[in-house]
Amino acid sequence: MIEIRNLTKSYKTKYGRHYVYKDVNVIFPSGKNIGIIGPNGAGKSTLLRLIAKIEYPDRGEIITHGSISWPVAFSGGFQGSLTGRQIVSIVCRIYGEEDNIRDKIEFVKDFTELGKYFDMPVKTYSTGMRARLAFALSMAFDFDYYIIDEVIVVGDTEFRKKCNTILKEKLQRSNLIIASHKINSLKDLCHIFAIPYKRDIVIFEDFKEASKFYEHACKNGGFRNI
Amino acid sequence: MYIRILFYHRLRMNKELTQIKKVIIAIFIRELNTRFGKYRLGYLWALLEPLSIIVLFVLIRGILAGSLRGATDKIIYHVDYPLFLAAGIIPFFMFRHIVTQVMNSIEANKGLFYYQPVKPIDAMIARWILEGIIFSVVWVVIFFMLACLGFSTEIKDPLGLLGIYLLLYLFSFSVGLVLCIVVNIFEELKNIVPPVMMFLFFTSGVFFSINMIPPKFQVFLLWNPVLHFIELSRVNFFPLYRADAVSLEYVTFSTIVVLWLGLSLYKIKIKEVLSSE
16 A cells, blocks of 8 residues: 655746645555556656655655565666676665575576676666666566556567566566556556646546546646646 | 563664665675776775875975985984875875765765665765775785885874774764765855865875974964874874874864764755755
């Protein structure tokens, strides 16, 4: 379960304070995949980052029961001079899994099919290789919630199939919190739809209603609170 | 009931502490690999930097005195000039490196904070530990090299010296912690840190002894805690060395104040710093 209590979040801008959320109260029941929908700048990523505890609210709190992943396929923490193997081992240590380093390294090595590149500095990787490493690293850990910022497209068709398979496997035991600006891409995946709207969050359990509301809001310019 | 709650808190604290320890180890390994991987000379540079300055200033002095002998004269309280310099430069560089490393630790590890267990203080502590190890190695190697060249001394009070170094170690971290928060809020201030460090390099007693300065100028220099640290370390180092105006109370007090300021700033401002991107 994820409970958002009195959440207020703002950013300082040149033109004064910009409020993304103001006194928001929401409860996401456990065992449901959550889709966060909105155009660019609506506050999707902010909400994800708040839930992942990467950022902090100005006021209020976010109470999460269960573990939350880092944004899936995030590769911003990869230091270029480190090898893929070193990065996996460091992240294992960060998450207190130093006893399972060998297993996780094996998993990532197999999954990414990086071959000899696995032992070379990541700065020598292509964008696709980097993304593959980042995705596999996320999948090597078990979380109650996996956080996904925009639907990820990693690698070629073959690799994408593999990604979908393992994600489905993960979904047997875990849930997703996924942000997207295309509501249709979340239709089959999510049980709850959250739309950041006018500094609040509107929740729908029904896809059709959510979709209707979203279309309407887009047309009326309801997201232009900037 | 009360005991049970206490016990529970104790357990939770232990768990949190071991978690913090693991994260620090992970970042420490990362830093270790990163610095070695980036430039092959990474760690050698830590040695070459103070060494080259010692050689440079010994040479300058030799030229001024007109002879090689004059360059290494024991004119400051029976201390060989290279030893005198080394005893000032090495701790000063530790101070400078810790301050800049800790100050930049948030910027340099931004990507790591996406992993929930990693907190900024972990990155700071990991860098602090690495700098401490580098300092120890540099200290041993340089004084060993000087001893091989015939510049040796008995250490007057080894424990006292270690104590001063440890206090300077903590002081440097505290200054780095304060600056880390400050420069992340006011980014422009980052530009004035290098010139201030340069200023301190020449006014912290690295090249002179406070007793060589006329009393009416001492007053200004003595505001600087780093000068006290360097002179105090020399007093504990060389048997006949004297630095009359420096005080252990002043550096202890400074350390406590700066550490308190750093920790308070961290507590109050860290979430704002992490959120301002």
